[in-house]
Amino acid sequence: MPAGPDTVGDMKYAIEAEGLVKRYGDKTALDGIDLRVRTGAVLGVLGPNGAGKTTAVRILATLAAPDAGRALVGGYDVTRQARKVRELIGLTGQYASVDEKLTGPQNLLLMGRLLGLSRSEARTRAAELLARFGLEEAAGRAASGYSGGMRRRLDLAVSLVSRPRILFLDEPTTGLDPHARGELWEVVRELTADGVTVLLTTQYLEEADQLADDLLVIDRGRVAAAGTPDELKALAGGHRLDVKPLHAADLEKAEAILGAKAVDGVVSIPVHDLAEPPAALRALDDAAIVLAEHALRLPSLDDVFLTLTGDPR
Amino acid sequence: MTTALSQGLTLAWRSLIPLKNSPGQLFGMLFQPVFMIVIFVYLFGGAAGGDRAGAVAYMLPGVLVQVALMSTITTGMNLATDIGNGVFDRFRTMPIARSAPLAGRIMADLLTLLITIAMSMIVGYAVGFRVTTDPIAALAGLGLVLLLAMALSWGSAWIGLVAKSVTSMQGISTAVLLPLTFGSSAFVPATDMPGWLTWWMSVNPVSHLAGALRGFLTGGLHVSDLWITLGWTAALLALFVPLALRAYNRRVR
Numbered sequence: 123m124p125a126g127p128d129t130v131g132d133m134k135y136a137i138e139a140e141g142l143v144k145r146y147g148d149k150t151a152l153d154g155i156d157l158r159v160r161t162g163a164v165l166g167v168l169g170p171n172g173a174g175k176t177t178a179v180r181i182l183a184t185l186a187a188p189d190a191g192r193a194l195v196g197g198y199d200v201t202r203q204a205r206k207v208r209e210l211i212g213l214t215g216q217y218a219s220v221d222e223k224l225t226g227p228q229n230l231l232l233m234g235r236l237l238g239l240s241r242s243e244a245r246t247r248a249a250e251l252l253a254r255f256g257l258e259e260a261a262g263r264a265a266s267g268y269s270g271g272m273r274r275r276l277d278l279a280v281s282l283v284s285r286p287r288i289l290f291l292d293e294p295t296t297g298l299d300p301h302a303r304g305e306l307w308e309v310v311r312e313l314t315a316d317g318v319t320v321l322l323t324t325q326y327l328e329e330a331d332q333l334a335d336d337l338l339v340i341d342r343g344r345v346a347a348a349g350t351p352d353e354l355k356a357l358a359g360g361h362r363l364d365v366k367p368l369h370a371a372d373l374e375k376a377e378a379i380l381g382a383k384a385v386d387g388v389v390s391i392p393v394h395d396l397a398e399p400p401a402a403l404r405a406l407d408d409a410a411i412v413l414a415e416h417a418l419r420l421p422s423l424d425d426v427f428l429t430l431t432g433d434p435r
Numbered sequence: 436m437t438t439a440l441s442q443g444l445t446l447a448w449r450s451l452i453p454l455k456n457s458p459g460q461l462f463g464m465l466f467q468p469v470f471m472i473v474i475f476v477y478l479f480g481g482a483a484g485g486d487r488a489g490a491v492a493y494m495l496p497g498v499l500v501q502v503a504l505m506s507t508i509t510t511g512m513n514l515a516t517d518i519g520n521g522v523f524d525r526f527r528t529m530p531i532a533r534s535a536p537l538a539g540r541i542m543a544d545l546l547t548l549l550i551t552i553a554m555s556m557i558v559g560y561a562v563g564f565r566v567t568t569d570p571i572a573a574l575a576g577l578g579l580v581l582l583l584a585m586a587l588s589w590g591s592a593w594i595g596l597v598a599k600s601v602t603s604m605q606g607i608s609t610a611v612l613l614p615l616t617f618g619s620s621a622f623v624p625a626t627d628m629p630g631w632l633t634w635w636m637s638v639n640p641v642s643h644l645a646g647a648l649r650g651f652l653t654g655g656l657h658v659s660d661l662w663i664t665l666g667w668t669a670a671l672l673a674l675f676v677p678l679a680l681r682a683y684n685r686r687v688r
Contacts, residue, residue, distance in 0.1 A: 183528050208530040219521030223453035235445045236531050238438065264456050280525070 133197055136161040136288050136319035137182060141191035144177050151177040153343035154191070159336070164310070164320040166334030168327065168427065174343040175323035176216055179292045182321065183213045196288055212286030214278045216293040216323075222266035226257045226276050229265060233283040251279040255309070271302030278309060289313065291322045295329060307332055327423035337423075339430050346430040354426045361393040362421050363402060368414040379405050390425065393418065439532035446526075446539025450513065451546065464506075464547060468555040471498045472562060475622060488563060495559040496576075496648040497621030499552065500641060503580050504616055506551050507587040508608045510544045511595025515604040518596070518686065537683050541588065548584055552577055567653045576651025579664055583644050586671035587612075589679050596682035621645035640667035 137159040144152040152174045159165040169175050180186040182193055184204040192199060198206040220229045227248050234244025252258045255275040260268060265276055274294060281289065291310070295303040310333055314320060324330055330337055331351055339346040339354070347354055366388045367376050373384050380402060382391045393399060399418055406413065454461040475494045476487070517523045517536070526536050556564075556577075566573045591608055598604035618632070619641035625633050636642050643663040650656025 185524055185527055205530055208528055211528060213525070213528045215521050215524065219525040221449065221517075221522050222520065223456060224449065225456065228449075228452055228456075232445065232449045233529075236442055236526075236529060236535075264453075284529070 133161050135159060137165070137193070137195050137321060139178075139182065139191065139193035142178065142181055142188045142193060143190035144174075144181060144186065145189050150343055152181075152188070155340065155343070155345055157338055157345070157348075159319055159321055161319055162314070162317045163335040164314055164322060164333050166330035166337045167321065167323040167340060168325070168330050168337060168423075169323075169340040169346075171325065173340045175340060176292055177343075178340070179213070179290050179321065179323060183211055183290050184208055185213075209284075210286060211288045211290060212281035212284060213290045214274075214281045214292065214294055216296060220265050220273065220277050220280055223264055225261060225264055226252060226268075226279075227261050229276060229280050230283055233280050237284050247283055251282060255279045256305075269302075271298050271305065274298060274302070274306060275309070278306070282313075286318070288319045289321070291320060293323055293325065296325065303329070327427060331423050339427065341430065347426070351423065355421050355423065357426055357429060361396075361418055362390050362425060363393050363399045363416065363418055364388050364390045365403070365406065365416040366414045367406075368412040372411040375409055376406060376411055379409060379411075385428070392421075439535055439538070442531045442535035443538035443542060446535055447542040447546070448539075450540060450543035454547075464551060465554050468498065468502050468551065469558050471502055472555070472558050476562060479622070491559070491562055491564050492653055493624075493649070494622060495555075495562075495564045496652055497619075497645045499555040499559070499577075500580055500621050500645045500648060501616045502551055502555055503548060503584045504587055504641065505612055506548055507544075507584050507591045508605065508612065509547070509591075510540060510588040511591035511593070511598070511604050511608055512601060513544075514540060514592055514595035515598050515601045519601055523686065533684075537592070537679075540592070544588055545581075545585065548581060552580060565653075568651065572651045572656075576648045579647055579651070579661070580644065582668050583640065583664060583671075586668045586675065589675035590671060593675050593679035593682055596679060596686055615639060615641050619645060640664060643667070 135158045137157070139155060139157045142152050142155040143150070155174065155178055157165065157167070157178070167175050167178065177186065181188050182195055182200060184200050184207050187201050192201075194200070195207045196210040198210075200207050221232070224232065230248035230251055231244050234247050235241070239247060252261060255278070257272060257276055257279065260272060265273060268276065278291075278294065294310075295306050298306065307329070310320060310322070314333075320333075322330075322333060334351065336349070337351055337354055338348045347357065349357075365376060365380070367373055370387065373387060373389070376389050377384055380389050380391050382389050391402065403413075403416060454464065472495065475498050476491050479494075514523075514537075523536065590611075594607050595604050598607060614635075618635055619639045620636050621641055621644075625636040625642065628636065640663065643660040646657060647660035647664050650660060
């Protein structure tokens with residue numbers, strides 16, 4: 123027997139998917155994805171554009187049916203028990219899906235009424251969410267006049283009217299400025315503190331590093347790696363040496379000496395032995411390459427991404 | 436069932452809010468009949484010569500039909516807009532009746548159609564149009580307009596659900612509606628026209644609808660106009676309701 127909504131908190135995994143496949147015509151968007159999200163945790167799904175992140179979210183949020191594989195959300199099958207799943211989830215899409223002709227309060231009121239709240243309950247809930255998301259000032263304006271950050275906050279607020287226990291955030295901060303991004307991160311942290319399970323897709327490694335307990339890297343519809351941020355960083359090796367030649371003309375020579383490709387004018391190599399950096403720097407010096415900067419650092423998720431997908435974001 | 440109905444009503448309310456939020460839209464809806472009547476009665480009617488009372492009596496039913504049928508475009512446009520900007524997907528992730536978004540749309544459009552028709556009659560009275568039959572006949576005539584408009588709304592909904600974008604939806608429906616409304620005897624009698632046009636005007640349901648409305652409002656109803664309009668309404672509903680529902684079910688699976 124599948125568990126009821128009130129038992130989501132007792133389940134080990136709020137979201138479980140096995141072998142998800144989705145094709146659009148002759149294009150394979152998902153080519154067998156397995157994923158699990160621990161109840162109350164944040165899973166960050168990372169991948170370049172077109173990796174299949176949004177397709178995976180659409181399947182888990184009952185918007186698309188998988189061609190193969192199965193998925194349980196809150197213990198319910200997403201295809202056969204879609205309605206049960208819908209009672210548990212909230213979705214904030216990559217593109218804000220609020221009604222732009224309605225004001226923020228009207229959007230929130232609409233959701234409350236659709237979910238069966240009475241007029242006064244819906245009003246109260248709308249007022250709560252407006253205050254929480256700092257949207258009170260814009261209350262009289264249609265959402266089409268909101269800034270990108272405000273619209274995204276409203277979109278998130280709208281998906282929280284039902285107090286979902288499981289929340290899908292599909293690239294929630296794409297296109298936002300750093301300030302608006304930080305504000306959204308704060309909200310996600312508050313939600314997870316309340317025990318909400320979050321599946322978050324992002325192209326920003328920093329975002330995943332900030333918010334996610336577990337990470338899944340997908341590339342071309344397949345899982346490239348899974349683990350905690352620390353585990354994934356370990357995949358990229360220990361320390362790294364970054365060198366940046368002063369003259370762009372020296373970049374190719376530096377690449378040849380160090381045996382690595384440059385990204386944004388910086389050549390980065392894994393360091394296995396602390397005797398390696400001085401040797402590498404000497405080799406560059408012998409080749410008369412002047413460096414603008416060099417640094418020894420711990421690997422970032424960018425390095426993981428590069429190692430796994432062979433693609434500098 | 437009752438929850439499906441209340442969800443439909445909530446979504447109908449949602450569809451009507453923009454009229455309240457942006458007075459420009461409400462103004463446009465209310466005053467389109469005014470502009471149409473001014474254009475057809477005073478501009479074209481005046482150019483055609485003849486007395487103004489006669490022009491008003493002939494043109495007003497035509498303008499009313501035109502305004503009502505053109506407003507059916509909004510059904511499909513609004514559906515296409517909701518699909519395009521993700522509002523539809525939001526509804527689909529919620530535990531609500533599958534039929535609610537479509538039902539809400541249709542209820543809201545029916546209400547705006549009623550307002551448009553009422554406004555056309557008010558403006559008509561202001562410029563001297565008078566119902567010379569009786570109120571029951573007048574209501575029957577307006578009901579007939581509502582029926583054919585509703586049938587076309589389903590066609591509009593279907594196009595809106597399958598169209599690739601709002602712009603293409605608008606293009607397709609305008610291309611269908613313009614020959615239907617203007618290529619009819621709604622504004623000009625089908626005399627002194629090239630043969631092919633006379634033929635088209637005689638089969639065009641809008642000609643018969645305008646003719647029937649004229650008969651209901653000012654007398655001289657040809658019963659054939661009534662039956663042909665009802666026949667077309669039934670045929671359009673039989674065609675477009677299943678098509679629209681199928682397209683809708685595909686979208687909301």
